[in-house]
Amino acid sequence: MAGVLLVVGTPIGNLGDLSPRVADTLSTVDAIACEDTRRTGWLLANAGLKGTSGRGPALLIANEHTEVARTAEILDRLGAGQRVALVTDAGMPGVSDPGRRIVDAVARAGFDVTVVPGPAAVTTALAVSGFEADRFVFEGFLPRKGRARVERLAALAGETRTIVLYEAPHRLRRTLDDLADALGPDRPAVVARELTKIHEEVVRSTLGGLVRHYAETEPRGEIALVVAGERPGADAVDDAGVVEALAAALAEGLSRRDAVARVAAGTGMARRQVYALALQIPNGSDDDDGLEPDGAGS
Numbered sequence: 001m002a003g004v005l006l007v008v009g010t011p012i013g014n015l016g017d018l019s020p021r022v023a024d025t026l027s028t029v030d031a032i033a034c035e036d037t038r039r040t041g042w043l044l045a046n047a048g049l050k051g052t053s054g055r056g057p058a059l060l061i062a063n064e065h066t067e068v069a070r071t072a073e074i075l076d077r078l079g080a081g082q083r084v085a086l087v088t089d090a091g092m093p094g095v096s097d098p099g100r101r102i103v104d105a106v107a108r109a110g111f112d113v114t115v116v117p118g119p120a121a122v123t124t125a126l127a128v129s130g131f132e133a134d135r136f137v138f139e140g141f142l143p144r145k146g147r148a149r150v151e152r153l154a155a156l157a158g159e160t161r162t163i164v165l166y167e168a169p170h171r172l173r174r175t176l177d178d179l180a181d182a183l184g185p186d187r188p189a190v191v192a193r194e195l196t197k198i199h200e201e202v203v204r205s206t207l208g209g210l211v212r213h214y215a216e217t218e219p220r221g222e223i224a225l226v227v228a229g230e231r232p233g234a235d236a237v238d239d240a241g242v243v244e245a246l247a248a249a250l251a252e253g254l255s256r257r258d259a260v261a262r263v264a265a266g267t268g269m270a271r272r273q274v275y276a277l278a279l280q281i282p283n284g285s286d287d288d289d290g291l292e293p294d295g296a297g298s
Contacts, residue, residue: 003079173231186206187227188227
């Protein structure tokens, strides 16, 4: 019998979201590749899934550090005709979680790959936001620092589709600050935390409002951030003139952030658009961009 890899979505919080098909799959496979054997073992125990042998399937650690090394064993098991499930601690494997490289290797080796769907925080947060969902972009986690972060924020400034991000609680304040600078404080946004869990909370506001809210409220739990897309205005502003004004402000010694604020106020152009133009002007190190260095405020 040919082996098969089953990519299995598991609950993102509420164990009641474990579907009968997922339960049947996890109780009948020969092995489960997982991020953390303790987390997956807890899931199996609490769902009463001991497996057809009464002992349960073998648990193989396949996290961000071991995913590549574990692939060879998974291929060996598939070659022996076994059924192997791939799970993460919560949600769908490969979606801002390990698993993609295993799926790719298994498919390239000629084995069947099938999906047993389950919850995903990205679509759950998108649905609860109430924002446009016919077209959206999922950014996962933003780069933590440096030019990569600056460029990603600039790209998002002109994004017209709804944006979904993940963020750790100790980095949420910094990310909200940076998004408010790049996209504008008036952009509608939602912080959805601890989705499907006992302490689920959805905070609806603007980026500026969320900055103020979390300045007084400690962010906790697992967080998805949903931001409405850009709604382009009708007034056109000469980009060349804006770049000249920015260059003059920077020559005076202003930081990039202060230069953007001055030029936006003086021209009437949206701050996020001025921010994107400012990135075209060399201005020393990334620290001059006004972005907080990695780990600050943690």
